[in-house]
Amino acid sequence: QAKAAGRNTVRFFDPAMQAAVDARAALEDDLRHAVANNQLMLYYQPQVDAHDRILGAEVLLRWRHPQRGMVMPGEFIPLSEDTGLILPIGAWVLETACAQLKAWAAREDCQHLTISVNVSARQFRQSDFVEQVLSIVLATGANPHRLKLELTESLMVNNLEETVNKMEALNDQGIAFSLDDFGTGYSSLSYLQRLPLKQLKIDQSFVRDLLVDSKDAAIAQTVINLAQNLGLAVIAEGVETQAQRDFLERLGCQAYQGYFFGRPGPLQDFEKLLFAEAL
Numbered sequence: 001q002a003k004a005a006g007r008n009t010v011r012f013f014d015p016a017m018q019a020a021v022d023a024r025a026a027l028e029d030d031l032r033h034a035v036a037n038n039q040l041m042l043y044y045q046p047q048v049d050a051h052d053r054i055l056g057a058e059v060l061l062r063w064r065h066p067q068r069g070m071v072m073p074g075e076f077i078p079l080s081e082d083t084g085l086i087l088p089i090g091a092w093v094l095e096t097a098c099a100q101l102k103a104w105a106a107r108e109d110c111q112h113l114t115i116s117v118n119v120s121a122r123q124f125r126q127s128d129f130v131e132q133v134l135s136i137v138l139a140t141g142a143n144p145h146r147l148k149l150e151l152t153e154s155l156m157v158n159n160l161e162e163t164v165n166k167m168e169a170l171n172d173q174g175i176a177f178s179l180d181d182f183g184t185g186y187s188s189l190s191y192l193q194r195l196p197l198k199q200l201k202i203d204q205s206f207v208r209d210l211l212v213d214s215k216d217a218a219i220a221q222t223v224i225n226l227a228q229n230l231g232l233a234v235i236a237e238g239v240e241t242q243a244q245r246d247f248l249e250r251l252g253c254q255a256y257q258g259y260f261f262g263r264p265g266p267l268q269d270f271e272k273l274l275f276a277e278a279l
C-alpha cells in the first residue's frame with residue numbers, strides 16, 4: 001500500500017474516492033511499461049471515397065493489458081495526456097504507422113494507401129514536434145505524402161502562429177492535416193481559414209441522428225459547404241448505415257469512415273477487406 005502511494009499521491013478519507021485514485025495510479029504504472037512490454041497495438045479502420053473504394057486507414061490505439069484485456073483509448077489517452085506518457089506513446093504510434101506505409105510502398109496494390117494518425121495537443125505542442133515527425137518519416141522511409149495527421153480544434157485556442165508554422169513545415173514535406181471531430185470544439189472560422197488543412201472531419205455526433213434530426217443534417221450540410229468553400233476535402237466519421245452514407249452523399253460528402261464500411265481491426269483484417277474489394 002505504501003508503495004502504491006507515490007510521492008504525489010493525495011490521500012482521501014472517502015474510501016470510494018481513495019479506490020478511484022489507487023486504480024488510476026495502478027493503471028498509470030502499467031501504462032508506463034506498455035510500450036516496452038509490446039502491449040500497444042494499432043487497429044486500422046478503412047476510409048473510403050465517393051465510390052466506396054478504400055483510400056487508406058485511420059489508425060486507432062488499443063492496449064492489450066495482460067489482466068484487463070483490451071483497453072480502449074477513451075480509458076487511457078486522457079491519463080497518458082495528463083502524465084506526459086502520450087509523448088512516448090504518440091512517437092510509437094507514428095513509428096508504427098510510418099513503418100506500415102513503408103511496407104505498403106513495396107506492394108503495388110497498396111502503394112496508394114494513406115494512414116491517418118491522431119495527434120494530441122500535448123504532442124503537437126512539443127517544441128521539437130516537427131523534427132520528431134520528420135525524423136520518424138526519414139528513419140522508416142515512409143512516403144510523407146501518404147501520411148495524414150488528425151488534429152483537434154483544441155490546438156487552435158492559443159499560439160495560432162506557432163501552430164500554423166509547424167503545420168506549414170510539415171506540409172512542405174508532403175504531410176497533410178485533417179481537423180478531427182469538427183464542430184464539437186470552439187474554433188473560430190477565422191482560425192480555420194488560416195490553418196493549412198487538407199480536410200475537415202465531420203464529427204460522428206452529427207452523423208448519428210442525421211436522418212431523424214434536421215438540426216444535425218443542417219450542421220452536416222454546413223460543414224460540407226464550408227469545406228467546399230474553403231477548398232478543403234471533407235470526410236464523415238461514424239457512418240453506420242447505407243442510409244446515412246447516401247444522405248451524406250446527397251449533401252455533397254465525398255469520403256466516409258464508419259462501421260458500415262469496416263470496424264477498426266488488426267492490420268490483417270484491414271488487408272483482407274482491401275483484397276476482397278480488389279477481387
Ligand code: C2E
Nearest residue numbers: 060061072073074093118119120238239240258259260264
Ligand atoms: P477519433 O479519432 O475521433 O476516432 C474515431 C472513434 O470512433 C474511434 O474510437 C472509432 O473506433 C470510433 N468509430 C469509428 N467508426 C464508428 C462508427 O461507425 N460508429 C461509432 N459509434 N464509432 C465509430 P476509439 O478507437 O475508441 O478512439 C477514441 C478516440 O481516442 C479517438 O477518436 C481519438 O481521439 C483517440 N485516439 C485513438 N487512437 C489514438 C492515438 O493513437 N493517439 C491519440 N492521441 N489519440 C488516439
Ligand code: MG
Nearest residue numbers: 058118150180
Ligand atoms: Mg481521429
Ligand code: MG
Nearest residue numbers: 180181203237
Ligand atoms: Mg473523430
Ligand code: MG
Nearest residue numbers: 180181203204
Ligand atoms: Mg472523437
